[in-house]
Each structure stands twice: as C-alpha cells, then as structure tokens.
Amino acid sequence: MGKLKEFTSSSLFLPVVALAVLLVFNAIFVDGFLTIQMTEDGRLYGRLIDILTRSSSLVILALGMTFVIATSGIDISVGAVVAISAAVVCNLIGGRGDGVAETPMALAMLAAVGVGILCGVWNGFLVSKLKIQAVVATLILMTAGRGIAQLMTEGQIITVYYKPFAYIGGTIPGNILPTNIFIAAAMVLLVVFIMKKTSIGLFVQSVGINPTASRFAGINVTMVIFLVYAFSGFCAGVSGLIESSLIRAADANNAGLNMEMDAILAVALGGTLLSGGKFYVGGSVIGAITIQTLTTTMYALGVSADQLPVVKAIAVVIICLIQSKKAQEMFDKWKAKRAGDQGLEKAVEKA
Template sequence: MYSQIIKKIAKYRLFWPLVCLFVVLGVNLIRTPDFFNISINSKGVLYGYLIDIINRSSELIILAAGMTVCVASSAGTDISVGSVMAVAGAVTCFLLGTGDAYNIPYVLAVLAGILAATACGAWNGFLVAKLKIQPMVATLILFTAGRGIAQLITGGNILYIKVKNFKYLGSVLPGVPLPTPVFVAAAVVILTSILLRKSALGMYIQSVGINSKASKLIGLNSTLIIFITYAFCGLCAGIAGSIATSRIYSIDANNVGLNMEMDAILAVALGGNSLAGGKFSLAGSVIGAITIQALSTSLYSMGVSADQLPVYKAIVVIIIVSLQSQQTKKFFKNFSQKIKIDKAGEKVAQ
C-alpha cells in the first residue's frame, strides 16, 4: 500500500525538484544548526540564512520565469540575459544621473531600462523566430555585445546613484519586514502564472515547442509566439537588472548579471523542465532557482571560499541533474521490477 502511494507521489512533476531542495536544506540542518533561525534586527527587518536565500534568489527567479517560456517555445536558451541586465541598469542609471537629485523621475528611468531590455529580447526573438537562427547563436550576439553597449552608455565608468530611495528596490522599504526583491519576484511569478494559465498563451507555447510545423497547420502563428517569449525574457532580464543595480547603488557593466544566464538555464533544468521544448513547469523553475541559491548560501556557510564555490557547486549540480534524468529513473524502475521478479521466484520455489 505504502509503495503504491510513494509511486504516485514520485510521478508528481515537482517531486524531484522538491526532493533536491529539501536535501540541500537538510544537509544544513546537520552542518549548520542555526541555519533555520530567523530573527528581527533593530530596524524591524527579518534576517537569517533562509531570508537571505529567498532575497538573493529573487533575480534568478525572475530570470528563470523568462527562460522557462523561451525554452518551452523554441527548445533553445537565451544566453544573453546577464548582459541584458547590465544594459537595463546602465540605461536607468544614465537617465537618473549621478548627482544628489534625479534628472528624471525614478519610475520613468526604471521603465526606460526595462523597455531597453525588452527591446533586446525582441531583437533576439526576431533572429530566432523570423530569421530561424539557432537560439544559442542568435543570443550569443548580445551575450558578447551587451556589456559593450552598457559600457558605451555609461562611458566606461561605474555610475553611482547618491539618492537614498534608489536603494529601496534592492533592499527594504521603510516599515516592511521583508526585502523588496522578494515581493517583486513573487509578483512576476504570479502574473506570469496567471497569464499562462488563464489565457491560451500557455497552451500555444507548449504546442509550438512540441511541434511548430503542426502548430502552423492548425492556425497558430509560431513565429509570433516565439518572438513574444523572447521579448518577455528580455523584460524579465530588465526587471532583474533594475534590482541588481539597486542592490549596489550603482551600475558596474562588467559585473551586473555576470554568469546569471548559466544559473537561469540550470534553474529551468533543475525544475524538471525539458530543454527540448514543449511542456513546462514555472513552479519547477522557481524551485530550481531557490535550490541553486540555497546551495550557494549553504557552501558559504560551511566556509567554502568564493574561488572554490564553482567546483563544489558543479559536483552537487551534476548529482542532482543525474538523479532527475530519465535514464536514472528508468534504471531504478527496472531494478525494482527485477527485485519483485526475484521475490516472486523465491516464493514459487518455496
């Protein structure tokens, strides 16, 4: 009876992503006893390892939301999101200026930065959807040129924003106990989920990702759908870039969003989504993003240096991805069936 229940639970799409997350958190329960402690500081803000994980994973969650629909529609990845984050931050800070007052209203500058990032995503979408260029090759253009564009906008300098309320988006609002990026990430995920579930867009994306030619035959404009997903990915990169810039009160075009594209792709994969396109799970990608940040935070709490972090992180990721692979699942399934057959043979012999 219990085995049947376990099998049913194991078939649930989010089972393995959740298992991986709980394993990472469980190790911390043993190695770092105070890992799950949450306190309130003198400013009335919650802090602790768990709060730090949720806070620091916010940008990655937002990027993963955009990457998920990209992968689902085109069976390809957008490797330019990190550079697009830098472009969005550069546009925002350039328009705001570096004095003691904003040159233009803060909201307009942030919207301009997000619009610039969306335009970058639309450019990628045009190359992939209209010109039929392989996604990785198409997005490689902005991957290499994006930071150069950001440097041109900033004049090759690090622009510092001295106005106090600029940091609210990347830190906390007065009187609010949770960091602002947590609310922004939650809003992006909820709105994206509503859009994909309450409209036909989610079904269209899956249909195009599974078979774009068949989708055309039933009247779907696969070119437009792929274009929209890449533009949306750029939009998400713009939002993430605005948060990242606000965290450091400046724009450093060389470092904002650096290597974030790899973590975003990995979050999609860890979430149980197929990189071959088609069906997708936004919730799985969110769990994957939190798992990656939890892993990084865990390693730091165990005394692993920043230089050594990628090595340990790569080893754990390989194990997690291997456990979720179809071949591993097939092996365990065949192994359990073999045990059942052996037990049945023993009973017959007796």
C-alpha cells in the same frame, strides 16, 4: 494516501525534494540556518531571507527562460541584458554625490525595463522572423551587450547615492521583507495568472513540440516565438533593476555575469526539457531558489568562491541524475538484479 501518491508522481516532486534535502543539510550543518529574527526597525533577518532576496533576480530570469526553452529555443543574452538594464537605470538617475536624482526614478526604471524589452524584441525578431538559430541569434547580444553597457557607463562603476534607489533591492521602511522578493512574487503570480486565464501556455508548448503542426492547427508560430523572447527581455530588464539596486551601482563587467547559465540550469533543474515542449514554471522557480541555496550554503560552510563552481557542478550532477528517467530505470534494474542474486544465493544456501 492518494494525495501523497499524486504529489510524488507530480513534476514538482523532485525539484522540491532536491531543495528540501539542501535545506535539511543546512539546518544540520550550519548554525542558526533556520533562525529568522526581527531587527529593531522591524525587518525580518536571517539566512533564509538572504536566500529569497538573492534568488529573486534569478527567479525572474528563469521565468522568462522557461518559456523560451519551452519553444525549444534558448536565450543566452539575458546576463548581458541585465548589465545593460543596470547601466541604463544608474546612468539616468546619475551618480551625484549629493543624492539628487537627475531623472525621476520611476522614469529611469521604466526606461531600463523598456530597454530590456527592446533587447528581447531584437532577439525575437532574429529568431522568429529571420529564423536564425536561437543560440546564434542571442549570442550576438551576449557578446555585444556588455560592450553596450560599458559604453553607457564609460567603463566606470556608477554609484547611485539617491536613497530611494536602494529600496528596489532593499527594504522600504515599514516593510518586513525586501522589495525584490515582492517583485519576484508578483512576476510569478502574473505568469501563473496569464497561464490560467489564457491558452498561451498551450500554444508555447505546442510550438515547442512541433512548430509545423502548430502552424497547421492555426497557431501564429512566429508571433508566439517573438513574444517569448520579448518576455525574456522584459524579465532581464527587471532583473537588472534588482541587481543594480542591491549594490546601488551599475557594474557593467560583473552585473548579471554568468546568470544566463544559472537561469538555464534553474529551468533544467525544474524538470523542463531543453528540447522544448512541456514546461514547469513552478519547477523553474524552485530550481532558481535551489541554486541560490547552494551558493549560500557554500558561503556558510566557508568554501571559497573560486571553488564554488566545482561543488555546484557536483550537486547539479546528483540532482540531474535523480531526475533522469534513464538513470532511474538503471537503478531499478540494478536493484531488481541484486534482489534476484540474493534470492538465488539464499536458495543455494538452502539446498
């Protein structure tokens, strides 16, 4: 019982419940939602796998975004950085019809992630050194980023016919799960490991709550802020690899479109306040998966993609209401009042 109590009061409780409710809804209303089959060539196949595959790049973005938001900043450039990274990797490997890579794939991937980090470093420099407000600073890359990606691809969609490129977002023969799930899991583990082994999490949190006090306490605030943006850029770079590999092409207009908003939403759903301070990596991961589950649900129910944002918004409002302390207080008050009224009525009846 003590364990249960501990869980219900933990920060992860509400995000988990929200996801669970969605899954139960799906299990009831969508045929075969929970079935996972084995295909002939030994891969797992089913809607649940789809959700994990499709959410992997969002999970990675949400990781980076969590730290940025924890320092009470925000990074709205990640979607554009995804497009840049996708453009870099596809450009380097090249769109040759005979399936030959112009640059070794490992090198192209490194370059794409490197460019992602570079974008993050730029954001970090603007925010930490020049003290430009985070929204404004990252807005620069958000608007310019897609243009940069367009320049690199010359406005074309570069299709990559080099087979191994598909393995990043697909399944390497012999594996049972798509590679991007492993990539996302590795990133999450990496973050958890760093948080456990170092006190960087504490630094980030303290900077988010009060940067001045943190500085007096001896924390290098500029460095911490710089690092979280660089890390967010790194995450966006990795996401770009996955997004482009999924469709085996660089689509500068659509790759990572609106993903910055989904990433922020994932962090918010995970229980981290946008005002910074305490943050929940686990919550963000679950938040990201919840968003993708919602999208998959809509497709399964046949809601068309253009109406999807409305349904998404409604679901988000409900989830946010459940998580809001104020709303909970109001609900409790209303319940207490109702109970009180009923008690009064009964007393009146008796009399």
